Amino acid sequence: MSSRKKAVLTCMRPLVGVLDTSIAKEPPKRADGFYTSPEWRALMASIKRKRPHCCEQCGRTGTRLFGDHIQELKDGGAPLDENNVQLLCGSCHTAKTARARAERYKQEY
Template sequence: MAEIKRERPNCCERCGRTGTRLFGDHIVELKDGGAKLDKRNVQLLCGSCHTAKTASVRAERHARNW
């Protein structure tokens, strides 16, 4: 994560927010087959965007499994 944060701008990759804590988010979640250590599968998100993205992906996964 430290390497990814050094390589990318210090802002949320979804909304552009700066000055906030950034979370490393797997674009394709590990449960869905995403690569854990592939930097191309990680995006930096602020807390709000991370929460919204995670909820959306979980809802999609739940709908697929019904």
């Protein structure tokens, strides 16, 4: 047996003690609940049955697809018009949304 003592760090305390996960709530997807409405979900189900399961911009398959308004709602796009919705992968959806926001910002200022 070794006569060495184990070193104990007493100067560092944990930054977070205990997290009470029983009170945690999932944040709402959108304040108005449009994207969780039965109407939107029914439209998306219909679109996914009719169209190939791939990104309509880059063709990527095997990934989650997002229903994206071609003309965004903030820009006057029809919310439940099948012709105003495209299926995009996460990367294409993020890039398209960023471009639309940048364009909207430019027009405002």
